[in-house]
Amino acid sequence: MVTESFANLSARATANFNANGKTNGTVANQTGTIRYDAVAGSYTLTGRGGSITFTAADIDASQSSPGATVYVRKNSSSNVDSLTITNPGVSGRFTYQYVGSAFWQHTQISNNSGSGTLDAFVYGMPSAASAVPRTGAGYFDVDLVGIETTPTGPAALGGSGGAVVDFAAGQVSIRGTMNGVYTGGDDNVFAAEGTVSSSANSFTGTFRFSDGAEFSGGLQGAFFGPEVNEIGATFNAAAPDGRVAIGTIMGRQGAYGNSRFSGRSLDNSQVFTVQARRLDFTTATGAVNSSVVGDFANQTLSSETFSIAYNAGNGFYQMTAPGLSTGVYMPLPYGSNMDYLGDLFVVPTVQTWSAAGYFQQLTGGSAGQPLRYRLDSIVYGMPTPDASLVRTGDAGYLLSFTGKVIDNDYANALLASGSGTLSVDLGSGAMTLKGDLQLVEDYSIAGRARVSKAAALTGSGMLSSSRNAFSGSLSFGEIGNYSGTFDGSFFGPGAEEVGATWSASDGSDRAVGTFLGVNDPSVLETGIKFQDLDRLTSFQTVTMADGFEEGSTITYDPTTGTYTARLAHPYGVSSGTYTFDPAHATSSSASRTYYRVETADASVTGYISKFGDQNPVIALSYMTFGDMAVEVDDSPNGSIHNFFVFGLNTKAIDRPHAGTASYSGVAYGYGSVQQLGYVGAVSGQSRLDADFGAGTLTLALNLNTSEAGPRSLPQYSFAGSIANDGFYGNTASGHFQGDFYGPNAAEFGALWSVSDATLPGGPTNISGLAVGTKR
Known part of the structure; x- marks a missing residue:
């Protein structure tokens, strides 16, 4: 080192101690200087309390360490000055290349009392004001070192954490943990927030921590090194009981920025600047667990720029937005009825490169004033570069x-x-948006059920021709006529994900939210018809045979016109897989292709219906069906009919969740009707009525025998329920299961079984299939 006077930041604490175990003190920032004399090897410190020089002869080797050198000057047995100064270094705690800390402690002891002063300095080679970024953000791993006064004298403080600096917004947030003097342990949280000067290399703010009482005070700091390599600050804080604390914070640039998310958190610190959708409203009784209808007032929607800074040192987010005092929040999960807590940050969904969140601020409610809610919905993450x-x-x-x-x-x-x-x-750039919203009342008190509604959401939008940005309009109903807008962007290196915020209005009522998505090619297959298939496709389905269902896989190869199906065998024989290709076709009509397959131990005969609008019996675009009779050699139970339906199922997200629909079609089966003395095939008409909002449906069958003079069977009607993976129903006379096919549930297919022992002349046992199109 060479002889040099260092620019520095300083704070001073004074304290008194007495024999009654009491202490009181004051703290404040001050102007001070540190000068190093290379010839004498001495440090001269100047502050509000005067000036003092420490030389190499004052070094106390027993108290010094690799991280700091301690100088002690005993003016008398009761009057001592000491200097602790951190050593330079490029790694490790407390040793930095461009910034250092110094503590000058003066102690005066008498028989019944004591007094002293503490001067904390941060000094070094500050960055030029022009070198301080005014855009972007950065992160610093920091160390805290300080002193807290106690009734018995000063006690050391030490800790570590992280500082997130949002240079664009001019904000700095420091969080970490430190040892406690009163509470013990090393997990006491310290926190500081500051504002970065828009033109100079400096920041000022507040500092706080808790140790048996709440300490609060000031913070002043700057950046050090030619490229803002390090950060340094002094703090001072006082508690209501008279204790005071003073110290320094130093740090070097740490890992900043992330390529992806790790659960609800991130591996490194990062600042995100987003466009938020904001909803403000007031209520006298609250928005959670209230019993008063019509209490929401002053609802407004707006957009604003929202900054959130994630600090990897403690896993907290800091919010910066217009009209919002800076605060930090642990991200909470969605839907856990915590809105009564007041201010909170909820992260409902996290993907690989994007996350959704909403921030809530709750104020007011005292002295008869209404509660004021502020909700900000945001989407943040790693957006796809425009060029990608x-x-x-x-x-x-x-x-x-x-x-x-x-x-x-x-x-x-x-x-x-x-x-x-x-x-x-x-x-x-054209976009089509579809969704199903489940709307559930935020109510958790016993005594009544929560309101629950299902609403279909639709929308359209446009992607910018030059930027990674899109916008559009949307609407949903069921609880009103809500309409609004959305905007967002794509995330991930190759637009693997998408995210947007949305808002909507219905008269004076408002809604706000987000949507996130993952690229999935199957979404584009929603409108594909069976005849459009151009590659080998497998369908997971079920066969109905003699009243029993069995899982099956049917494959279709459009290049060869070949089907492969796993079929049930007569009772007591394991099922088998059979291939039906043009070589096995025995005949064909306008509506069906008939097949016969012979194997070493089985014979299979039957048909598969032709798909498409040229079928004169029923024109199915998204599915087809068939009936195959399997006869196994040496089986005492004869043959068994396998009925099956298969095709392009309606995806759960594309299925209506509101409104009703009716379908008409055909039904085929096989079985015995002892009342008529009949065993054989049956056929007829089918009708299905679905209430998607209620999740219920009814299947009706009108069947006839397949004779030269057909005879009618009683009408069979089944009531059932709609589930995520199809529909099903059970009655005293039988059961059925099925699914919807095509976009917006355009078609249906079902397998059914009738077992009616109440008829005179003997029971009826029939099983078969029913298919239909929306009327």
Whole structure:
């Protein structure tokens, strides 16, 4: 080192101690200087308390360490000055290349009392003001070193953490843990927030921690090194009981930025700047667990720039937004009824490169004033670079929705969640949005059920021709006529994900939320018809044989016109897999192709219906069906009919969740009707009525025998329920199961079994299939 006077930041504490175990003190920032004399090897410190020089002869080797050198000057047995100064270094705790800390402690002891002063300095080679970034963000791993006064004298403080600096917003947030003097341990949290000067190399703010009482005070700091390599600050804090604390914070640049998420957190610190959708409203009784309908007022929607800074040192987020005092929050999961807590940050969904969140601030409520809510919905993450966004072809995304609806027809907020799809024509930029929202009242008190509604959401939008940005309009109903807008972008290196915020209005009521999505090519297959298949495709389905269902896989190869199916055998014989190709076709009609397959131990005969609008019996675009009779050699139970339906199932996200639909079609089966003395095939008409909002349906069959003079059977009607993977139903006379096929549940297919022992003349046992199209 050479002789040099260092620019520095300084703080001073004074304290008194007495024999009654009491202490009181004061703290404040001050102007001070540190000068190093290379010839004498001495440090001269100047502060509010005067000036003092420490030389090499004052070094106390017993108290020094690799991280710091301690100088002691005993003016008398009761009057001592000491200097602790950190050593330079490029790694490790407390040793830095461009910034250092110094503590000058003066102690005066008498018989019944003591007094002293503590001066903390941060000094070094500050960065030029022009070198301090005014855009972007950075992170510093920091160390804290300080002193806290106690009734018995000063006690050391030490800790570590992280500082996130949002240079664009001019904000710095420091969080970490330190040892406690009163509480013990090393997990006491310290926190500081500051504002970075827009032109100079400096920041100022507040500092706080808790140790048997709440300490609070000031913070002043700067950046050090030619490229803002390090950070340094002094702090001072006082507690109501008279104790004071003083110290320094130093740090060097740490890992910043992330390539992806790790659960709800991130591996490294990062600052995200996003466009938020904001909803403000007031209520006298709250938006959670209220019993008063019509209490929401002053609802407004707006957009604003929102900054969130993640600090990897402690896993907390700091929020910076217009009208919002800086605060830090641990990310919470969605839907856990915590809104009564007041300010909180909820992260409902995290993907690989994107995350959704909403911030809530709750104020007011005292002295008869209404509660004031502020909700900000955000999407953040690692957006796809503009240049990496493909501009040809199509893309589809599976979506998850979250949000809140504030509607005066209900006593509490409605939590919105659901699934959907986003289809994008990357060439034209046209977007189609579809989803199903589940709206559930934010209510958890026993005594009544929560309101629960299902609403279909639709929308359309456009992708920017030059930027990774899109916007559009949306609407949903069931609880009103909500309409609004959405905007967002793609995330991940190759647009693997998508995210957007949305808001909507219905009169004076408002809603706000987000949706995230993952690229999934199957979304684009929603409108594909059976005749459009161009590659080998497998269908997971079920066969119905003699009233029993059995899982099956049917494959179709459109290049050869070949089907392969796993079929049930007569009772007591394991099922088998058979191939039906043109070579096994025995005949063909306008509606069916008939097959016969002979193996070493079995004979299979039957048909598969022809798909497409040229079928004169029933024109099915997204599915087909068949009946194959299997006869196994040496089986005492004869042959068994396998009925099956298969095709392009309606995806759960594309299935209606509101409204009703009716379907008409055909039904085929095989069995015995002892009342008529008949054993053989039956056929007729089918009708299915579905209530998608209620999740219920009814299947009706009108069947006739297949004779030269057909005879009618009684009408059979089955009531059932719609599930995520299809529909099903059971009655006293039989059961059925099936699914919807094509976009928006355009067609249906079902397998059914009738077992009616109440008829005179003997029971009826028939099983078969039913298919139909929407009327």
